[in-house]
Amino acid sequence: MKTILVIIDDNLPEDFDPIIVRSEEIFDEVERFEFPSEAIQYISNNLDKYLVVLLDYKFSEDEETGTQIISNIRGISSLIPVIIWTAEIGQIDDYPELINRHAYAVHSKVKMEEIMESLIEAKNETRNSILEALEEYISKYSEGDQQSIKLESLNGKSYSLKELFSEISNRTEIGLDIEKILVKMTIKSLLEDNE
């Protein structure tokens, strides 16, 4: 599954900008959005992919702040790492709000190495998620089996392995339930290993 960097900034870096050149070496795709609303729409439509967001903190007067945008992202998914970058780090006056919204890191735009380090870390953490484990599990089955093997619930609902993956990606009720079931088993296995 693709890992995509989503850059949201009203002063978008050009193609030859080092942040773009280097990010393109790390991520499968780099998507740039000048307008936060378009980025939010893109994120909503691509929850079945691994996403990392690089978000500007300060937008022009009539736009939302980075803090508001990260709130909007959290309304869609709690799993996407959001790295804040800003031209003037001294402008940030609401760190507690950013922490509450689980900002992954906050960097000055001039600290390129620190930004790249956070992007790589965030990408690796995203790929270690439960989704990747499930994707690996599902990939062991043939395309036909991925459709035909189903989880049948005794409430009458039924999901193929592929549908389950999509449900978990999209954070639906059944997706969250399955995630909880998998996490519960993981913890149980870890505890049993320690006994």
Add this chain to the structure above:
Amino acid sequence: MNNLLISDTLDEKLGDFFKSCSELAILHFGDNLTSLIDDRVNSITVSVVLESADSDYNLVIIYCHGDESSFLGLNNEVILTIESPELIKLANSIIYSFSCSSGSILGPKLVNLGCRAFIGYNGEANILTSLKDEFAACVHTGVEQLLAGSSAEIAYKSVIHQYKKLMMQVDFFARSIINDNIDKLVLIGDPSSEINE
């Protein structure tokens, strides 16, 4: 004493599974089983059969979809709810159910009405179609134990044991689903209850 089987064998998704789970009881009880399967799993038939029952049921086996307060029959029609007056006809029986969530409200209600024991799930139980026979074997085990004269507690524990055995043979995903079924399996009522042959 009569025994009752309600099994939604025509269910589009799990009909075959319910059918396979039902075979043991049908074979064991023969004529001593009132068998509501196929198109007889509807509210009218269930209501008529229960109302006309002239003695207590011994073992009641229910394989169909359900929720916290209802059992669902053919085409997801509600066939019994906590409000159904016919529930009283299940008093004194042991109920063995493989229906979603029935152990949370319906099961305790049945025990309050005099049911000796209720074995079922207090949340959404699941099966994997790639392991249908193995899941059916887990369901079978509980009935087998009850039919062999074991207590409800032993039947309940045998299902857990069978699930755990299956967990050792399958991959992590299937293990997680089985583990969740174990967590949701409940025994309500008198654990020492046994069916009367």
